Amino acid sequence: MKALAWHGKRDVRVDNVPDPSIQEPNDAIIRITTTNICGSDLHLYEVLTPFMGEGNILGHEPMGIVEEVGPEVTNLKPGDRVVIPFQISCGHCFMCDQGLQTQCETTQVREQGMGAALFGFSKLYGEVPGGQAEFLRVPQAQYTPIKLPEEAADSPDDRFVYLSDVLPTSWQAVEYAGIPNGDNGSVAIFGLGPIGDMSSRIARHRGHRVIAVDIVPERIERARSNGIEVLDARGHDNVPEAIREMTDGRGPDSVIDAIGMEAHGSPATGLTQQIAGLLPDAAAQKVFEEARVDRLNVLYQAIDTVRRGGTISLIGVYGGMADPLPMLTLFDKQIQLRMGQANVKHWVDDIMPLLTGDDDPLGVESFATHRLPLEEGPRGYEIFQKKQDGAIKVLLQP
Numbered sequence: 001m002k003a004l005a006w007h008g009k010r011d012v013r014v015d016n017v018p019d020p021s022i023q024e025p026n027d028a029i030i031r032i033t034t035t036n037i038c039g040s041d042l043h044l045y046e047v048l049t050p051f052m053g054e055g056n057i058l059g060h061e062p063m064g065i066v067e068e069v070g071p072e073v074t075n076l077k078p079g080d081r082v083v084i085p086f087q088i089s090c091g092h093c094f095m096c097d098q099g100l101q102t103q104c105e106t107t108q109v110r111e112q113g114m115g116a117a118l119f120g121f122s123k124l125y126g127e128v129p130g131g132q133a134e135f136l137r138v139p140q141a142q143y144t145p146i147k148l149p150e151e152a153a154d155s156p157d158d159r160f161v162y163l164s165d166v167l168p169t170s171w172q173a174v175e176y177a178g179i180p181n182g183d184n185g186s187v188a189i190f191g192l193g194p195i196g197d198m199s200s201r202i203a204r205h206r207g208h209r210v211i212a213v214d215i216v217p218e219r220i221e222r223a224r225s226n227g228i229e230v231l232d233a234r235g236h237d238n239v240p241e242a243i244r245e246m247t248d249g250r251g252p253d254s255v256i257d258a259i260g261m262e263a264h265g266s267p268a269t270g271l272t273q274q275i276a277g278l279l280p281d282a283a284a285q286k287v288f289e290e291a292r293v294d295r296l297n298v299l300y301q302a303i304d305t306v307r308r309g310g311t312i313s314l315i316g317v318y319g320g321m322a323d324p325l326p327m328l329t330l331f332d333k334q335i336q337l338r339m340g341q342a343n344v345k346h347w348v349d350d351i352m353p354l355l356t357g358d359d360d361p362l363g364v365e366s367f368a369t370h371r372l373p374l375e376e377g378p379r380g381y382e383i384f385q386k387k388q389d390g391a392i393k394v395l396l397q398p
Helices: 039-047 166-177 194-205 217-225 239-246 267-278 281-290 297-305 327-332 344-351 374-385
Strands: 002-008 011-016 028-037 062-069 081-083 135-138 186-190 209-214 229-232 254-257 311-314 336-339 370-373 394-397
Touching: 002 374, 011 374, 028 374, 039 374, 062 135, 166 194, 166 254, 166 311, 166 336, 166 344, 186 194, 186 297, 194 209, 194 217, 209 217, 209 239, 217 229, 229 239, 239 297, 254 297, 297 311, 297 327, 370 374, 374 394
Parallel strands: 186 209, 186 254, 209 229, 254 311, 311 336, 370 394
Antiparallel strands: 002 011, 028 062, 028 135, 028 394, 062 081
16 A cells, blocks of 8 residues: 655655554554644654654544454444544543543553554654555554444545544643633634644634734634634734733633644754754654753743633643743742643544534634645645645645
8 A cells, every 4th residue: 555654854755565454353444535644743754753763654633434343343344434533542441431542551652651552653652553544554443433423424524534633632722721611711822733723713613712823824814714813923022911912911811832842932942853853763762851852932922921820721742851841930820731632532522513513613624725645745744844835734635
């Protein structure tokens, strides 16, 4: 089969690789019909290369058709249409019972000290072949896949593919933000990439006031066209102060950091990232684990921006050590801080009704900016990473 494979920093290629097969009795084989490039994929493309192996198959946002199931998979049959969450979870361990599928005790990558295994996401998360391919082996298929309802049989993939990551990640970001109910509840969202964009739509759909912050003109215009209030950070030397002026001098109730380690910030941390990428893998991994390789500029701004007693929801990915934190400010302002990978299956029942009706309240069918054949995946990575051609969400179709 054809698959997008990692061959080095900014080097993604279309490889011919063996078709996956059933290896465990609870496996399933999925024929991919649509798969996405995620902002987290760009971390592997650029920053987290020391944790990658040449030939790793990328991708963790796929959906498709069941081709084959193992003997212990009784909830699926060939021909079923499914979305595959980015994490692999069993559904019956202590953590899954808590709704914390990203901490699944059955698939935890203990040798790396990490949580549940993820598709297509480096040695840190199990080095499981990903879904930017023609076919995908799905472990723990008795629970992991999301089977689409019968009424979705004729709906386009665009309706449901974002259940793999974008929708539950954005939903959790809003949930963790703890925005007060009612018209007076306000949230500032830093970053209008796919997650920030969808988080703004979800928060607005719930009736909250949303103030989004970005510097990319296409992203700003896209959000404004969806009725989102946007602050163009290029025109403000002090973004937190500008947001306070928009919120009675107090600041918003909540802030969502949807940027993480891709934020433009300290030149020193950017240099550390570059140096780590040039070291042998073992040494580079040590740098990422022990040195300050994350840029905290946006997190600092979030702490400054949120009102006293407010909540920060950190959904942007950070990949290494990051200190110092302004602990005095966090303590003095009595800020609550929540974070973590999205627990996909935990949120599906809340999100599905917004996808199966006649309307499209979150605009999922028009969410993608680019649709490319799998063979053009390397170009998709390039334009997404460089923010060219208005690329905000790239769908790939094998």
